[in-house]
Amino acid sequence: MKIGIVSPYLHAMSGGERYMLTIAEYLSRYHRVDIFWNDEKIKKLAREKLSIDITRTNIVPDTFFTRHNVFKNIAVSCQYDLIIFLSDGSIPVSFARKNILHFQRPFPSVKSSVLLALKLQRFQHVICNSSFTKQWIDRAYGVSSTVLYPPVPVEEFRAEKKKKQIISVGRFHPFKKQHILLTVFNALHTVLPRWKLVLAGGLLLQDADYFESLKHLAKGLPVTFLPNVSFDKLAGQYATSMLYWHAAGFGENEHTHPEAMEHFGITTVEAMASGCVPLVYEGGGQREIIEQGKSGFLWKTDDELIQQTIRLIKRPAVVRSVATYAVKRSKVFGQERFIHDVDSLMNNMT
CATH class of the missing domain: 3.40.50.2000 (Glycogen Phosphorylase B;)
Incomplete structure (x- = not known):
């Protein structure tokens, strides 16, 4: 499979980054994994700050959380079998064959809308890092998310x-x-x-x-x-x-x-x-x-x-x-x- 990993916060090298990069490292053992980021140094940072080895992954230009139009996102996402996104509260546009959306925190100010519901239809799974986060995400986005507790080494x-x-x-x-x-x-x-x-x-x-x-x-x-x-x-x-x-x-x-x-x-x-x-x-x-x-x-x-x-x-x-x-x-x-x-x-x- 060709898999994409998308997170807007990789520079922080904190809990959410451990979550996403652990997924990237594990899946890269069996699949091609591309991390959407604009700096190859992220591999070195992951090793130093989180003790995570992502050398088997590929770093590709970020088209999702930088200034690219929706048509660019569609064109890029169509090339992937699966993309896993860490949300900043927004719902990205993706036409990958399968999509997973991950939430690390509540977004209580989000209001449901027809557009939001349409975007969510592209996602097969919504996952959260705790039951606490889940209760707020389910309420705000009208979903039934799954709890996957974060990986701690x-x-x-x-x-x-x-x-x-x-x-x-x-x-x-x-x-x-x-x-x-x-x-x-x-x-x-x-x-x-x-x-x-x-x-x-x-x-x-x-x-x-x-x-x-x-x-x-x-x-x-x-x-x-x-x-x-x-x-x-x-x-x-x-x-x-x-x-x-x-x-x-x-x-x-x-x-x-x-x-x-x-x-x-x-x-x-x-x-x-x-x-x-x-x-x-x-x-x-x-x-x-x-x-x-x-x-x-x-x-x-x-x-x-x-x-x-x-x-x-x-x-x-x-x-x-x-x-x-x-x-x-x-x-x-x-x-x-x-x-x-x-x-x-x-x-x-x-």
């Missing part, structure tokens, strides 16, 4: 001797709420003076001001920033961190702004696979990962995060028990399960 993470260290991983962006975590850590620092905080994640040029504001908040605190960190170095930080924090969604209204929640939580699973105990904001897709008190902890207020952290640090036996179960739980979201789901999807293309 849990086998590439390990637990080592733990330090008095908390880690949080996510793109440096107000959406991820790193400023909230710094405020909480500042409050905890006087109670837990020997503990350190590591903030790691992707940093794009447009987020430089936010990143600088975080460094200002961290002045005088034992905080390490790791922007655009390599996969190997990040895995090493996970391995020695005892706790994992995540705050995306804090202070937002999930019912009116579901897009402000964490839509799944890949880094939460990565941390769990590394033997970190996760303490994450109770919103969005995180509820589908964490079993409260068993494989981690969910919190609603910054005070809850402070109190949960202090209680855990004072109870090392609980930390060991939850960390052990977190590792087991992480395997539910491993790449092997994802590949099995992709195979099932491909076998059910009608």
Whole structure:
């Protein structure tokens, strides 16, 4: 088969990119796979940032999310047996023989229309990264989507001797709420003076001001920033961190702004696979990962995060028990399960 992979966000090298490029890598073992992107360097970035090998794929000019007219899209798409799209909220025009549409996040402002319905008729499957995303996509687009949880390479993470260290991983962006975590850590620092905080994640040029504001908040605190960190170095930080924090969604209204929640939580699973105990904001897709008190902890207020952290640090036996179960739980979201789901999807293309 000749298969196309289309994503407007590959430069970010985050969760959605792991999802799409894992599909590309797997399918390229058996089919010709073209990735629609305008820079061959994406192969090197995928290896460095995500530890994904897409050398068997072909990088071809992007005709779908750049300034090309609809007739160009039709002409290009007609050449493919299957195209898999990551949506930015819009429904692309494709005349490939088969089409799959993937959503990584809710788009609550989308309104159904005759044109939207006509475009969707070209798609055999709509897939989402969580049940949380699915409920919003189904409502907005009038579809019945399938949940394929993201692939997490849990086998590439390990637990080592733990330090008095908390880690949080996510793109440096107000959406991820790193400023909230710094405020909480500042409050905890006087109670837990020997503990350190590591903030790691992707940093794009447009987020430089936010990143600088975080460094200002961290002045005088034992905080390490790791922007655009390599996969190997990040895995090493996970391995020695005892706790994992995540705050995306804090202070937002999930019912009116579901897009402000964490839509799944890949880094939460990565941390769990590394033997970190996760303490994450109770919103969005995180509820589908964490079993409260068993494989981690969910919190609603910054005070809850402070109190949960202090209680855990004072109870090392609980930390060991939850960390052990977190590792087991992480395997539910491993790449092997994802590949099995992709195979099932491909076998059910009608």
